[in-house]
Amino acid sequence: MSTNKTEATAAPAVKEAPSQEPAATPAPAVDPRLLVREAGLAGYVADFKRKIKSGELGSVPVVLGLILIAAIFQSLTGNFLNADNLTNITLWIVGPGLIAVGIVFVLLLGEIDLSLGSVAGVSAAIAGVLSARQGVNEWLSILIALAAGVAIGALHGFFFAKIGVPAFVVTLAGLLAWSGLQQSVLGDKGTANVVNNGVIADLDHYFLGDGDIAITWIFAVAGIALFLAGQVLDSRRRSAAGLPARPMSEIGLRTGVLALIAIAAAYMLNQSRGLPLPLVIFLGIVIVTDFVLRRTSYGRQIFAVGGGIEAARRAGINVAWVRISVFMISAGMAALGGLFIMSQQGSADKALGSGNVLMNSIAAAVIGGTSLFGGRGKTWSALLGILVIQSIITGLDLVHVDQAIQYMITGAVLLAAVVLDSVSRRTQKSSGRG
Amino acid sequence: MVQLTSAPVLALRGVSKRFGAVQALTDVHLEVHAGEVVALVGDNGAGKSTLVKTIAGVHPIDEGSIEWEGREVRINRPQDAQGLGVATVYQDLALCDNLDVVGNLFLGRELRRFGTLDEVAMEKRAKELLDTLSIRIPSVRIPIAALSGGQRQVVAIARALVGDPKIVILDEPTAALGVEQTAQVLDLVERLSERGLGVILISHNMADVKAVADTVAVLRLGRNNGAFDVASTTHEEIISAITGATENAVTRRQARIAEVAK
Numbered sequence: 001m002s003t004n005k006t007e008a009t010a011a012p013a014v015k016e017a018p019s020q021e022p023a024a025t026p027a028p029a030v031d032p033r034l035l036v037r038e039a040g041l042a043g044y045v046a047d048f049k050r051k052i053k054s055g056e057l058g059s060v061p062v063v064l065g066l067i068l069i070a071a072i073f074q075s076l077t078g079n080f081l082n083a084d085n086l087t088n089i090t091l092w093i094v095g096p097g098l099i100a101v102g103i104v105f106v107l108l109l110g111e112i113d114l115s116l117g118s119v120a121g122v123s124a125a126i127a128g129v130l131s132a133r134q135g136v137n138e139w140l141s142i143l144i145a146l147a148a149g150v151a152i153g154a155l156h157g158f159f160f161a162k163i164g165v166p167a168f169v170v171t172l173a174g175l176l177a178w179s180g181l182q183q184s185v186l187g188d189k190g191t192a193n194v195v196n197n198g199v200i201a202d203l204d205h206y207f208l209g210d211g212d213i214a215i216t217w218i219f220a221v222a223g224i225a226l227f228l229a230g231q232v233l234d235s236r237r238r239s240a241a242g243l244p245a246r247p248m249s250e251i252g253l254r255t256g257v258l259a260l261i262a263i264a265a266a267y268m269l270n271q272s273r274g275l276p277l278p279l280v281i282f283l284g285i286v287i288v289t290d291f292v293l294r295r296t297s298y299g300r301q302i303f304a305v306g307g308g309i310e311a312a313r314r315a316g317i318n319v320a321w322v323r324i325s326v327f328m329i330s331a332g333m334a335a336l337g338g339l340f341i342m343s344q345q346g347s348a349d350k351a352l353g354s355g356n357v358l359m360n361s362i363a364a365a366v367i368g369g370t371s372l373f374g375g376r377g378k379t380w381s382a383l384l385g386i387l388v389i390q391s392i393i394t395g396l397d398l399v400h401v402d403q404a405i406q407y408m409i410t411g412a413v414l415l416a417a418v419v420l421d422s423v424s425r426r427t428q429k430s431s432g433r434g
Numbered sequence: 435m436v437q438l439t440s441a442p443v444l445a446l447r448g449v450s451k452r453f454g455a456v457q458a459l460t461d462v463h464l465e466v467h468a469g470e471v472v473a474l475v476g477d478n479g480a481g482k483s484t485l486v487k488t489i490a491g492v493h494p495i496d497e498g499s500i501e502w503e504g505r506e507v508r509i510n511r512p513q514d515a516q517g518l519g520v521a522t523v524y525q526d527l528a529l530c531d532n533l534d535v536v537g538n539l540f541l542g543r544e545l546r547r548f549g550t551l552d553e554v555a556m557e558k559r560a561k562e563l564l565d566t567l568s569i570r571i572p573s574v575r576i577p578i579a580a581l582s583g584g585q586r587q588v589v590a591i592a593r594a595l596v597g598d599p600k601i602v603i604l605d606e607p608t609a610a611l612g613v614e615q616t617a618q619v620l621d622l623v624e625r626l627s628e629r630g631l632g633v634i635l636i637s638h639n640m641a642d643v644k645a646v647a648d649t650v651a652v653l654r655l656g657r658n659n660g661a662f663d664v665a666s667t668t669h670e671e672i673i674s675a676i677t678g679a680t681e682n683a684v685t686r687r688q689a690r691i692a693e694v695a696k
Contacts, residue, residue, distance in 0.1 A: 082515045234554075295550045300533075304541055307532035314528045315542030316513070375532035 008104060044250045061420055062368055062384045066391065073395035079192055080395055083271035089394055090269070091204060093386045094278040095341035099361035100368075100382035101289055102333030105326045107365055108293070108306045111167040112373020115156065115174030116361065119331045120338030121182040121353030123149045127200060127339055128192030128348030138199040142339060149335025150328050157324030166329075175358075183350050191349040203344035204278055211274030219275060220266035228255045255269040278340055282383070285333075303325060306375035317380060335363075356407065358413070360389050363410065366419040373425065386414070441504040442467045442521070443600050443632045451484055451500035452550025458484045459656045461498070466601055466632040471623060472637045473647035473664070477676055481656040482636050486603050489634070490522040491515035521594035522603040527586055529593075531579040533643050535571055536560045538578055539593050539672070563592055567625055570618075591622055601632040608642055620646050641671055 052060065073080035099116050106113040123145040130141035152174070159170045186192060195203050209215040231251045238245035269275055293299035304312040305322045313319050341357070342348045366372055367388050368381025392413060396406045442465040459481050462540060466472050476482050488494045489500070490611040491512040499506050502518050510514050515522070529538050536553070539560050545552045560574045569588045571581070587607055588627045594602055604623070608616040626633050637643050643650060644664055652659045652675040658673040 037466040103604065237554050241554050243554060243561075245556050291550075297544045297551065298549065300537065300541070300544060303533060303537075304530045307530035308528065310526070311530045311538075311541070314512075314524075316516075317542055375530075 044247075044253065053230065058231040059369060059380070059384060062381075062388060065367075065388055066384070069388065069391045069395065073398060077395070077398045080398060082274045085394065085398070086268050087276065089387070089390050090279045091276055091344065092394070093390045094204075094282045095344060096357060096361045096364065096389070097282055097382055097386040098337035098340065099357070100364040100386050101285060101379050102330030102337075103361050103365040104303065104368075104370045104377055104379050104382050105289075105333075106167070107370050107372060108302050108374060109323060109326055110306050110376055111160070111323075112362075113156070113167065113171045113327065113330050114358065115152070115171040115178055116330060116334035116337075117333040117353040117355075117358035118175050118178035119149050119152055119353070120341060120357065121348075121350075122152070122178045122185065123335035123338040124342035124348035124352050125182045125185040128194065129341060131186075131198065131200065132192045134372070138195060142199065142312050144262065145339065146335050149338075150332040152335075153328035153331025153423045154324060156331065157327035160327065161320040161323035179315075179354065182353070185351055186348065191347045193340045193347045200339060200343050201346075202277065202343075203281075203340050206277040207274040208277060208280065209274065213270040213274060214277040216266045216270050219280070220262040223262055224255065225260045227258055231255065238410060249397060261295050278343075283409050285336075286383050293378065298322075298325075303375060355411070359414070360393075360410065361386070363414040363417065364389050366421060367413065369421075371421055371425070372418060373421075385417075442501070443503055445500050445501040446485075446489070447497050447501065449485070449500070450495050451488055451493060457656060459488070459495075462653070462656070462658055464651055464658075466634060467626050468600070468632055469630045471627050471633045471635055471647045473637060473643040473650045474653065474654035475637065475640075475643060475672065475676055476652055476659075480653040480676075482653055483605070484634060484656075485653065486522065486605060486634065489515065489520060489601075490603060491520075499526065512519060516597065516599075518601065519598070519600035521597060521599035521601070523590050523594050523605065525609065525679065527590040529578045529586060530588060532577055534577050534587055535574040535581075538589060539563070539596055541593075543597065563600065567592060567595075567622055569622070582615070584611050584618060584652045587611060587615070587619055588622060590693065591619070591626075595626075599631065601634065602626055603634045603636075605636045606638065608637065608639060616642065616671060643672070645667070652676055658664070 126148055127141045128146035130136040131138045156170050156174055159165045162169045235245040301317045301322050305319055364385030365382055368385030370377025370381045444466045446464040449459055449462045474482050488495045491509045491514050494510045500509055536557050540556050545555045572584055607619050623633055647664050650662045650664055650672055
């Protein structure tokens with residue numbers, strides 16, 4: 001820290017020598033109010049405590065919630081934490097989880113998309129009717145279904161961004177209209193079965209290497225190694241550029257936590273049927289979308305539009321295009337999620353995507369920590385949130401709680417998450433981090 | 435102090451602008467040289483904002499011409515102005531509260547490496563830029579929402595400099611600031627002109643104008659009402675040019691106070 005400061009003082013002084021300003025410009029001293037972090041692990045812990053106090057809760061409440069839920073249902077049923085049940089949960093989260101990833105994008109703009117359940121239904125209906133009834137190649141029918149989803153999103157985005165209809169109204173109309181389209185595509189028969197042992201069936205039933213435990217371990221170890229390498233390279237590059245970098249102790253701690261989770265998950269999956277394909281696809285999409293949001297200009301534009309439209313516009317960002325493209329992404333994700341739900345239930349029917357599918361996905365995004373008020377969130381929150389929701393649903397099923405009670409409990413959890421979001425926003429405001 | 439021998443960077447010649455039945459600007463002339471701070475003053479509705487917006491490309495001019503470094507140019511869109519090298523800091527700043535300082539400075543012109551954001555290079559350049567301007571910010575990685583009003587103002591000004599402009603327009607940069615913050619922004623204005631940038635400063639505050647401006651251009655009812663060299667002009671002369679008479683509310687009030695004092 002101190003060496004940095006002297007360098008900074010020396011450099012401008014030399015540069016400004018020719019200009020005949022009498023008093024040398026004051027050195028850019030560090031603001032005394034700035035909370036300077038102590039080096040090393042102690043600093044990491046202290047910084048963490050400060051963040052919690054000032055309302056930057058991050059993933060802490062949801063992780064605590066997950067542990068609590070697991071503990072309660074394990075003690076009630078005795079088999080909640082068994083490998084088969086946990087594997088089933090990883091299969092069930094994928095469909096609604098993908099829809100939740102789409103919701104995260106829309107929430108980042110500070111908008112909402114109420115049509116995603118119906119879009120998932122339409123996509124499943126199209127893929128099902130084309131592949132099962134019309135005999136179209138399954139890959140082609142999947143592509144057509146996804147394209148239909150993206151086109152629907154573009155339509156929503158057009159009415160919202162170009163015509164100026166509130167997103168709430170556009171997508172509420174979509175909720176009705178696309179549900180109608182779903183029913184008319186399915187026709188009088190009402191259901192379209194998944195082709196036996198086909199691609200769509202594999203979306204839910206395929207385990208990589210037919211359950212070969214080596215594959216699970218390779219994925220886990222490769223994931224840990226890539227994370228560690230990325231962190232170390234980034235830290236090196238930052239120190240080389242003279243910027244504050246993560247100390248090795250902190251990188252070690254973070255990698256350690258990730259390794260613990262990855263190894264526990266791999267061990268658990270291998271106790272059952274191995275590594276499920278849907279989980280790999282879901283994790284892959286979460287990682288890719290997270291990268292797009294944090295590391296690309298396009299992602300930065302989404303945050304900018306969510307944080308201040310006027311600022312985004314003046315910075316030359318094409319606000320209308322960002323909005324339309326986000327609705328295309330959300331509907332595309334919903335279309336993909338619909339295919340996974342269809343694969344799971346073995347058919348596309350008129351009820352697919354209706355009921356509480358949409359609400360669970362919105363709840364997942366919010367519970368995971370994406371703000372309803374725009375500009376804050378990440379796609380990881382879709383994964384964490386849907387884990388919470390699905391754990392509650394599965395746990396309640398295991399203890400044979402009535403559907404009616406399940407709705408009420410899920411509703412209460414959603415409300416609790418939004419309350420937490422609002423309160424943490426208020427705390428952040430009062431500690432100067434809006 | 436300012437070398438007026440070279441051609442002005444920006445020159446407005448006989449600019450007029452109408453909005454429906456309102457003649458907002460009539461035959462306005464304005465010249466800005468490199469390294470010169472031009473204060474643009476005038477009462478509310480005198481046409482200051484309209485004039486600035488014609489330069490920034492928000493409102494294209496109806497008549498007259500705009501010269502950039504000696505040759506005539508058309509400024510029809512904000513992009514035209516930016517392309518020439520005009521950077522505008524509006525009164526409402528327009529920063530994204532949820533993005534950090536680096537994110538805001540480079541918004542819309544991010545540095546990239548292999549197609550992805552180059553955070554390291556951006557952070558480094560942001561620090562260098564803020565250091566050369568002697569801007570003090572707690573950290574370049576905290577969200578704008580956590581900064582004070584004065585700090586936001588300097589970030590907004592620094593943001594205008596990322597694109598290496600030749601003219602910077604500041605619309606009432608000190609209007610909402612305290613004593614210390616105002617001094618910081620005025621320091622910053624001086625540093626801009628030292629770097630050879632032309633600055634157009636809109637202000638209602640005569641103390642600020644006298645502190646940093648080289649020349650004062652007065653607008654009254656959409657017309658030029660005098661251009662003064664700051665060093666050789668009194669406060670009263672500028673005010674009478676703004677209000678349009680030597681007999682006005684300000685002088686009457688001063689006379690009254692003087693009367694009472696006796």
